[in-house]
Amino acid sequence: MANEPRRRLLIGAAGTAVLALVTTRSARATSLLAVRVWPGPDYTRVTLEHDEPLKFSHFMLRDEPPLRLVVDLEGIALTSQLKELVGKIDANDPYIARVRIGQNRPDVVRLVIELKGDVAPQLYQLDPVGPYRYRLLFDLYPTNPADPLMALIRQSTAPTQPSPEPLPPEPPPPEPPAPEQPPHDRAPPEPAAPPAAIAASPADEAGVNREIERAQRAVQPPASAERPRQSAPAARRLVTVAIDAGHGGEDPGATGRRGTHEKTVTLAVARRLASLMGNDAKMRVLLTRDGDYFVPLAERVQKARQVHAELFVSIHADAWVRSDARGSTVFALSEHGASSAAAAALARHENESDLIGGVNLSKYDAPVRSVALDLLTSAQISDSLRFGGAVLRELEHVNRLHRAQVEQAGFAVLKAPDIPSILVETAFISNPDEELRLRDEAYQRQLAQAIFNGIQRYFERNPPPTREPVG
Structure with a gap:
């Protein structure tokens, strides 16, 4: 009986270690690898690249301005890398005004994308290919595209009015390269x-x-x-x-x-x-x-x-x-x-x-x-x-x-x-x-x-x- 307290202590410690391991694995279930933004006249794309498949959901808020796209990401941590998305939005982006990111629920990070106009969002996930791991893409197309x-x-x-092609100044000429001279x-x-x-x-x-x-x-x-x-x-x-x-x-x-x-x-x-x-x-x-x-x-x-x-x-x-x-x-x-x-x-x-x-x-x-x-x-x-x-x-x-x-x-x-x-x-x-x-x-x-x-x-x-x- 003298060993009973010690045995309970060991069992408790083992249980704590297992719980910590499970929690750590859960927290690391999805690691963000990169955040990229590609604005263009046709649409703006936001890419989240991650090491494992990512659960997500989204909805639009149109009840009052500004129009917003809300995206909930499950099982991913609110890291400094994810927060970099805020600074990657260009002021001249045709569709995105700004992005807000925060912890919505214990296991859910919420992205709120404020829009400059109404969009038809397409969100989808791609399997690893070429140099990329899993990618979650947000493609924001205008609801009324230009003709x-x-x-x-x-x-x-x-x-x-005729105007020459705008080019940056060049250094004093070398001769234009011959076909075989780099x-x-x-x-x-x-x-x-x-x-x-x-x-x-x-x-x-x-x-x-x-x-x-x-x-x-x-x-x-x-x-x-x-x-x-x-x-x-x-x-x-x-x-x-x-x-x-x-x-x-x-x-x-x-x-x-x-x-x-x-x-x-x-x-x-x-x-x-x-x-x-x-x-x-x-x-x-x-x-x-x-x-x-x-x-x-x-x-x-x-x-x-x-x-x-x-x-x-x-x-x-x-x-x-x-x-x-x-x-x-x-x-x-x-x-x-x-x-x-x-x-x-x-x-x-x-x-x-x-x-x-x-x-x-x-x-x-x-x-x-x-x-x-x-x-x-x-x-x-x-x-x-x-x-x-x-x-x-x-x-x-x-x-x-x-x-x-x-x-x-x-x-x-x-x-x-x-x-x-x-x-x-x-x-x-x-x-x-x-x-x-x-x-x-x-x-x-x-x-x-x-x-x-x-x-x-x-x-x-x-x-x-x-x-x-x-x-």
Whole structure:
């Protein structure tokens, strides 16, 4: 009996240790790894990255201003890292005014997001993929998104004043880099967005009449690349080109040895290309993204279709397992397999962009298949190959070609059935020399000019039918 108190003491201590262990494990059930905010004109995204699945619930408060989105997070601690979200909200965010965070219940942290206007929030969780662990995404879309087509029309009819492309001052010139001579290593600044570019909202598909017109062209033989140039019609009309800067936001794309992200290079080249088009009285341009935010592949296509784009150009910077791979490549869509194993591998990689960038799959309907769309796709591929050839011939003046002909593969971003579409791999960011050149402003301008020249060459040989005269 003398050992009874000691035994009780040991049992009590063991019970306390077990309870402490359970409590510690419960408190550590979900650890926050990162907080990111991606504001954009289409929507603002808030990302919470964590090491385990996270329980959450949300609701809107619309009874009195300001409008608020309330999010309850279960089983996560109110850490200083989570509180960093408050300071990550930019004053210029289109949708979020501010964020408040506090302990609502013993095991629940509450986020109150004060809004600048009404939104249709989409909250969803993604499983680990690529460099990321579990992610809880808040996508805040406006309930009444702007009409990108009307924005383009208003802008094309407004009086414009010519202005040079805004660029930061550069040091005293070295000569522009020759194709095989890398320039100085300096990271490109974010060039200012040209006034002619409009970042559009997600949109519905284009009308049936335009699809029928494209289907009728499927039975016509492709025009020869050597066909004489046609004189401009008396009543010219504006042509619309969609420029797609690959990747963005959560999806950095490929990364070079010096830390250059593909998403940064593609946006810089896209903005320079948009600036060139903005100075052409016969063109108007849509940028599918005009900042560091992610646009799902399907929405990039939808944007181009809503503004009735005549051409679609997706800009990328290639990467390969071998660092000596180099040169520019142009791709078009393929109906029946890729033109090479490398093209197939690249298409698979690019199509994974939605997984890395983060997409709420529940918002998309199943794709509609029809004979009409198949006919349109056949015509689109024929036109895309012609368009890609024109751009390829211009790119060879500023860089060696990795492939001398237009390659083909099943790129999801090229699947607009009624718009000739190409994907331009400007260079290999995985090649140290080409990464240096991609970081150089002068070389970015050369790439943009080459693509612009290819677009002009295509329209000279394949003028679109007269539809709306230039005002």
